[in-house]
Amino acid sequence: MVDEQAQLLRTLHDEHAPALWRYVVWLTGDRHFAEDVVQETLMRAWRRPQVLDQSDHSARSWLFTVARNLVIDDRRSAHTRHEIASEQLPERPADDDTDALLDAWLVSDALTTLSTDHRLVVIHAYYLGLSTAETARALEIPEGTVKSRLHYALRALRLALQERGVTQ
Template identity: 55%
Template structure:
């Protein structure tokens, strides 16, 4: 524990830190970081990065409170232990912690089994069978084959106005056929 965490150094360096401040920060870290970390590990059971984060946050709060640094080291350590305890409690109560459940392995991704698509296709096929052949061929050519009105008219040898009219009435009949089969949207 002889080395200061780089995050704490970066945060403190944003303020214009003098050499004296740097020495005070080093002394603060060397004097209190070990005991605070042991305390945090004892109450959380976590020896990982979260304990180090609590130590950094605690020392940063002490650094931002000059009256604490001016006190007797035993009094300031008691204050820092209390602060560390509150940080651990806040983290345990946070929404992020409550909603995260770490697991050893990631769950398998759900795969689409295409059952809904199959049922939709069968339903549409059944509803299209209820539409007249003239309307059905225009709807299929326009919507399933992606043809324009002009292309459908040329393909079927009918006028563009007739294609539009059959498409209108064909879609209307298809909508009614789907509603009869329970489709509500």
Template identity: 55%
Template sequence: MSAPGRGADSLLVAVHAAHGAELHRYVAAMTDEVRAADVVQETLLRAWRHPEVLTRPEGSVRAWLFTVARNLVVDAARSAHRRREVSTDDLPDAGVADRSQEVLDAWLVGDALLELSAEHRAVVVGAYYQGKSVSDLSRDLDIPPGTVKSRLHYGLRAMRLALQERGVSA
């Protein structure tokens, strides 16, 4: 398709002068001011691409312009882009990291802890989950510090075996 000539340019200027303001008001009533300006511009561009429209009688040109503008607004409202895009002033919530592996790990460790004897479990839980020192555990459990160290050693060894049985490798 070839570009319209100079005559079409002057006709388009005259059509814009005659109908531009009314066309803008018409479109703005169906949409917003910013979108209305875009629709009017697209409508006039289509008129420029079809110079035969510009030579029609005055009423016919006006009807063509308003019909094209209305169709552009309707097409935009029906488009997939418009249906899927929602504007909002609220920011979306921050994403939450996937913690499923942490939950599974905690479940495996908790299950392995159940296989320990009560004495070994008390020392392992006190040292690793409660952050107690050997002297604190010795005092709380009323056992010598060497016994705490021994139970911790053998308790961790039993934990490692229990976890290996569940498919966890070191």
């Protein structure tokens, strides 16, 4: 019985699937959707063996009716009414650097709380990327003073950031 049904289903597919596919493409204009509808139509025929036992004309009529109903059901479904097909992929979210801008603003505000000597050392060392020796030459102070001021400036900066809600 199972082999007979499988053979009948194969025959049904071979005889009717191409015509069903063309019919669904004609209804929808969507080749991929047509493949899905044909597959679902044939699956429904397989689940209803009495369809397979009908005459060839009755089985064909039943298959086309099921395919048409599947198309109608899909077009009436919520996903079809609420979704819009697009050939282009939506834009990917891009970093707008807002966080970096806010962080820079916060650090800049905290830098204003430092003394001028400490602020200059931090700006030369971190913003301009100068070494201790280069900073000492630029500010015309000893290297040891640059290191000392940098140490105390960073401690004061950390405290100023904590006062503004930044935690470690």
